Amino acid sequence: MNISIKRSMIAAMSLCAGIGGNIAFGASESAASKNAVGATDFYQINCSEGSTDNLSVRVIDQTPGSVNSTSVLPQYVNLHVSKDAITRDVSEISPGEQTELTVPAGKGAYKFYIAANGPERAPNSKKKLKQTITAEYQCLNEAGNQIKVGTKTKKITNNKSAKFSISCGKNRKLGAGQQETTKLSVKLTNTTVPVSTVDPAIVALNAQIVKGFTATNTTDFNGDDVFSEAASLRGGAGIYSVLVDNTAFDRSQNNSRNYTLQYSCRDAAGNEVTTNPAQLINSLP
Amino acid sequence: MKNIKIKLLTVIGLLSMTYPFMSSAHDQSQSLGVAASATDVYEVDCASAPKLFFEIKSILSSSSPVSAQVINDTVALSTTDSRGGDTESSPALEVVKPGNSAIYTVVVNKTAAGAANYAIEFHCENSDGSHASITEIALKQDQ
Numbered sequence: 001m002n003i004s005i006k007r008s009m010i011a012a013m014s015l016c017a018g019i020g021g022n023i024a025f026g027a028s029e030s031a032a033s034k035n036a037v038g039a040t041d042f043y044q045i046n047c048s049e050g051s052t053d054n055l056s057v058r059v060i061d062q063t064p065g066s067v068n069s070t071s072v073l074p075q076y077v078n079l080h081v082s083k084d085a086i087t088r089d090v091s092e093i094s095p096g097e098q099t100e101l102t103v104p105a106g107k108g109a110y111k112f113y114i115a116a117n118g119p120e121r122a123p124n125s126k127k128k129l130k131q132t133i134t135a136e137y138q139c140l141n142e143a144g145n146q147i148k149v150g151t152k153t154k155k156i157t158n159n160k161s162a163k164f165s166i167s168c169g170k171n172r173k174l175g176a177g178q179q180e181t182t183k184l185s186v187k188l189t190n191t192t193v194p195v196s197t198v199d200p201a202i203v204a205l206n207a208q209i210v211k212g213f214t215a216t217n218t219t220d221f222n223g224d225d226v227f228s229e230a231a232s233l234r235g236g237a238g239i240y241s242v243l244v245d246n247t248a249f250d251r252s253q254n255n256s257r258n259y260t261l262q263y264s265c266r267d268a269a270g271n272e273v274t275t276n277p278a279q280l281i282n283s284l285p
Numbered sequence: 286m287k288n289i290k291i292k293l294l295t296v297i298g299l300l301s302m303t304y305p306f307m308s309s310a311h312d313q314s315q316s317l318g319v320a321a322s323a324t325d326v327y328e329v330d331c332a333s334a335p336k337l338f339f340e341i342k343s344i345l346s347s348s349s350p351v352s353a354q355v356i357n358d359t360v361a362l363s364t365t366d367s368r369g370g371d372t373e374s375s376p377a378l379e380v381v382k383p384g385n386s387a388i389y390t391v392v393v394n395k396t397a398a399g400a401a402n403y404a405i406e407f408h409c410e411n412s413d414g415s416h417a418s419i420t421e422i423a424l425k426q427d428q
Contacts, residue, residue: 037376040354042361095398096319193319193400200350200367204396208324208354213425217324217394231322245363247350247396249376281359 025058025230025262027275033244034283035256040245042282047265049274052237054266058230059244061205061222062258075118077131077156077190083110095131095192104183107139109165116156129158131192138186139168141179148181153191205257208243211235220259227262242278311420314344314404317351318428321398326426327391331382331409334417337389339364339407340377346370348401356390357382366403374406 033039047055076092083105090099103110116131132155139148148168156162168181205220211233220228233240242263248255265275317323331337343351343366350367353375360383366375380389395401409417 038363038365038378040361040363042356042359200369204350206352206363206394206396208392208394210326210356210390210392213326213328213390215324215326215390215392215394215426216322217392218322219396221396229321241356241361243354243356243361243363243392245352245354247352247365247367249365249367282361284360284362 024272025056025264026272027264027277028260028262029278029280030062030258030260031244031280033246033255033257033259034285035254036285037248037251037255038245038285039248039255039257040243040282040284041280042284043242043244043261043278044281045240045242045263045265045278046276047237047240047273048276049265049267050237051267052265052273053268054232054234055209055211055240055242055263056230056232056266057207057209057242057261057263058218058227059205059207059220059259059261060225060227061220061246062260063222063256064258075116075129075131075158075192077117077133078115079188080113081110081186082113083108083184090188093133093188093190095190098187098189100185100187102183102185106183107168107181109167110184111163111165113161113163114154114156115161116158118158120158130155131158131190132156134189134191135166136187136189137166137184139166139181140183140185142182143179145179203249203255203257204247205259206243206245206247207231207261208245209233210241210243211238222257232266241281311408312404312406313422313424314402315393315424315427317393317395317401317403319398319400320428321395323394323401323428324426325393325424325428327393327405328423328425329389329391329407329409330419330421330423331387331389331417332419332421333387334409334419335412336379336381336410337407338377338379338410339391339405340374341393342366342374342404342406343369344402344404345400348399349395349397351375351393351395351401351403353394353405354392355380356392357388358384358386369401379410 076094079090081088086105088101135152208217216231216233218228218231264272341353348369352365354363364375409420
């Protein structure tokens with residue numbers, strides 16, 4: 001599949017997955033999965049009301065004594081722009097995120113200071129992690145006319161910083177009396193391709209919603225009181241399958257996970273509709 | 286002769302367009318997009334064979350653990366390759382169908398944001414563990 005199409009679809013699906021993130025879940029199941037690698041609890045939830053648009057679920061791993069979820073480290077950059085006494089700051093621009101800012105400081109050099117935060121290396125790699133920033137800029141005059149445009153790209157190693165400047169000099173094409181640059185407008189994108197910062201030794205709890213041949217997934221890491229992101233699958237009214245499983249791989253460990261599954265059938269407006277109790281179909285192996 | 290050859294190629298082309306995802310191969314490589322919730326779904330048809338052998342391998346050392354779930358009727362099992370980029374695959378699954386449905390749903394996902402490449406190996410099996418002659422797979426959801 002074309003990568004740009006795929007990313008657009010992913011963005012749209014991510015929006016769908018975010019549906020109902022702030023809405024209460026009316027029903028829940030608490031259970032302990034079996035002590036086996038590959039253990040899977042198989043539920044069916046009947047969203048019987050005709051107005052059902054989607055099923056939303058989220059899970060939390062409540063197994064005592066497990067590692068903390070802070071093992072998943074965030075990556076982001078902080079931006080500081082200055083010229084003369086005018087400054088602008090933007091914090092925590094994560095991979096894939098974009099920010100736009102305008103600095104009204106006339107012609108001359110605008111200084112950019114970018115600090116990259118995140119893990120030094122991915123868990124399975126010796127290679128140092130870097131983040132890539134792309135700045136598309138326009139030097140504009142008071143009337144909003146472009147005096148100069150350009151793009152700058154910078155790679156910054158995590159936990160290091162980088163400086164660069166964008167110069168809005170005099171435009172030779174301007175005639176006498178025409179307006180000079182009054183401001184810099186920048187669209188800055190963190191174009192870093194995210195890599196996992198999850199330690200593979202950490203067992204994660206997963207839940208999938210499946211209906212027909214469509215499915216979505218959400219994951220929770222043990223060690224806090226926070227549920228996973230809510231996942232929603234738009235399948236209309238009917239029976240949804242929900243699986244709860246985990247990434248355990250060591251047969252010598254106790255791989256049973258204590259968990260709570262919350263779920264809610266919702267209409268297109270995000271309101272909860274009739275949500276029948278989940279039926280445990282199977283718990284294997 | 287040239288006209289017959291062109292017509293034959295056209296027919297083959299049309300047939301391949303009609304069944305774009307059908308395959309009898311036992312290996313398939315695919316990628317998951319960067320969203321943490323990215324999920325691929327396959328339909329595997331085992332015709333009259335009673336069980337499906339399945340394992341998955343995560344290709345990139347930088348990706349989070351890659352998991353797969355195999356569902357048939359009332360049976361669901363999961364397997365995970367927790368460490369990408371090495372030579373090891375996930376633990377193998379042998380999923381025995383509980384009823385008469387020949388169709389298995391295979392769901393592939395990961396635990397965090399970031400791209401992942403993976404390869405799945407699968408085949409339908411007879412009761413004695415020998416490979417069944419027909420295994421068909423169709424990619425139904427590609428995220």
